[in-house]
Amino acid sequence: MSAPNKSYDPVEVEALKPEEIERMRDEAIAAFAAAADLDALHEAKVAHTGDRSPLALANREIGALPPHAKAEAGKRVGQARGAVNKALAARKEQLEAERDARVLVEEAVDVTLPYERRPAGARHPLTTLSDRIADVFVAMGYEVAEGPEIEAEWFNFDALNIAADHPARTMQDTFFVNAGQANGRRVGTGSASGDVVLRTHTSPVQVRSLLDREPPVYVICPGRVYRTDELDATHTPVFNQVELLAVDEGLTMADLKGTLDHMVQALFGEGMRTRLRPNYFPFTEPSAEMDMVCYVCRGDSVGNPDRPCRTCSSEGWIELGGCGMVNPRVLTACGVDPDKYSGFAFGFGIERMLMFRHNVEDMRDIVEGDVRFTLPFGMEI
Known part of the structure; x- marks a missing residue:
């Protein structure tokens, strides 16, 4: 059985070479600096710090190294990722400040102007x-x-063939305005009474x-x-x-x-x-x-x-x-x-x-x- 390969050089892994790590770091920082707004910055963040970003893929290669080589490679990749995250946070803070300043100008409200105090209504x-x-x-x-x-009783009842003794023509069903009344009971009937109703x-x-x-x-x-x-x-x-x-x-x-x-x-x-x-x-x-x-x-x-x-x-x-x-x-x-x-x-x-x-x-x-x-x-x- 062969012995472990303790002389394995991590530099031989392409993604973990110092110059490759530096290139990935510089590309990420440049992409963040080139982002014109927060949406563009988000796209750059996904591309350079996401699970499929170059530095993330390089970090996965560390697991394949022999134990004595992992520390140095991990330190190199960790420093690069730390620099990328620092550049991302700085650019995000800068873009948010620019956005807030722009909103204050574009959406400014003149609070000295009078305003309508009554709330908006609606048709019933x-x-x-x-x-x-x-x-x-x-x-x-x-x-x-x-x-x-307010209608004459003739229009409301008589002309519509509603008989004088119809239940609808009692005070229990109809509001009379000037009907002939005695002790709260209606006594007039028909058009001759001259009654007026609602x-x-x-x-x-x-x-x-x-x-x-x-x-x-x-x-x-x-x-x-x-x-x-x-x-x-x-x-x-x-x-x-x-x-x-x-x-x-x-x-x-x-x-x-x-x-x-x-x-x-x-x-x-x-x-x-x-x-x-x-x-x-x-x-x-x-x-x-x-x-x-x-x-x-x-x-x-x-x-x-x-x-x-x-x-x-x-x-x-x-x-x-x-x-x-x-x-x-x-x-x-x-x-x-x-x-x-x-x-x-x-x-x-x-x-x-x-x-x-x-x-x-x-x-x-x-x-x-x-x-x-x-x-x-x-x-x-």
């Missing part, structure tokens, strides 16, 4: 959504109509539109309405509603269905559709409740226990509002010939639509005026 999401709904129908040729919020829906605007215009009439009526509801997570005594009225020759339920489908697709995206369920309203005949397919699960949760939907309770549909063909009695009350013209109408609450579109769980957040609720909606117009 109800206003934004109302405008968006109106835009959908204006693009279809509809006109935006408005009317008074409108309970925007349908009076439809009546006024028919009285002011000659058919064909295509109007959309957004606005604030009032009901004697308690304020809770799903109800409020003051809310916003939008109603649509179309009166023309030959209109049918098919036209109503197509209009509803276009509306939900414009507001909730392609693929949305609606369905009509029979119902009763005094001012439309036939009448229906309008549902739209759940905008979250798109109906896929129905009969699918592996994919439940909290939004529609896995029913696949969400109730949106009421609709139907305009009752001929309403057309007659507004001076429109029901034998020549027909029409359709529908309405829904804008707060309810906002809760659907943005997953708002408590209606009180909408009406309490907290800017933390409004600001996330931004300034969309």
Whole structure:
């Protein structure tokens, strides 16, 4: 067996020669000095101090040396790496100082100038959504109509074929402004009483539109309405509603269905559709409740226990509002010939639509005026 090679000269290892170590050190120091910014310096650092840098590879060669030669080679490589790290730290400190000085000049702020103390606001999401709904129908040729919020009882009830004994005409459901009252109970009925109410829906605007215009009439009526509801997570005594009225020759339920489908697709995206369920309203005949397919699960949760939907309770549909063909009695009350013209109408609450579109769980957040609720909606117009 041969004896260990104790006469091994480390100089014979190319990467560990003194002149090679000096060259690697000088190249690293020169690269650091040539770096114009911190990004370039980082690239030079990786190249000359990383695991694959020349000095790092040379350091690995020391392990192959005989024991008596490792000390000298290790000292030579260690000194070179120490000089490189020192040059790197000095150049980094210099470049950071230059950067900070540049930032102080380029991003200087004149603190003597006045500034706006009021924080930036945002449009209320109800206003934004109302405008968006109106835009959908204006693009279809509809006109935006408005009317008074304090309304004559004839416009709010009688012209809409709501009978004098209808529950909606009691003080438990309607705010009366100057109704005939005795001991807190309402005694006047019908138009003869001359009562004035806070409108309970925007349908009076439809009546006024028919009285002011000659058919064909295509109007959309957004606005604030009032009901004697308690304020809770799903109800409020003051809310916003939008109603649509179309009166023309030959209109049918098919036209109503197509209009509803276009509306939900414009507001909730392609693929949305609606369905009509029979119902009763005094001012439309036939009448229906309008549902739209759940905008979250798109109906896929129905009969699918592996994919439940909290939004529609896995029913696949969400109730949106009421609709139907305009009752001929309403057309007659507004001076429109029901034998020549027909029409359709529908309405829904804008707060309810906002809760659907943005997953708002408590209606009180909408009406309490907290800017933390409004600001996330931004300034969309």
